[in-house]
Amino acid sequence: METPNIPQSIALQIKFFGATNSKAARVKVSCQRLGANKSFSYDYSARGAYEQIEAALVEKGIVPSCVLDMGKHYILVIPWAFYEQVNEFMGKWVG
Helix, strand or coil, X not given: CXXXXXXXXXXXXXXXXXXXXCCCCEEEEEECCCCEEEXXXXXXXXXXXXXXXXXXXXXXXXXXXXXXXXXXXXEEEEEHHHHHHHHHHHCCCCC
């Protein structure tokens, strides 16, 4: 399923992947607009996948404007003003 294109915003798709025989549980964050993906180890002390990522974003000074529950994944909507910080969070070069 494609992430919606929301004008003047950055949409981060957050998806939980359960543990397998070879990998621990993880949370994948992807952004179509930036063409970036990043995986994090799932923190069982967090209330859920999107809360974990939201906390990491707020720690970097990025304030999401809303969260959309899409059933099997979440979408965090972030204002365009945080473009450079989101690029850095996702590990993309800003230039």
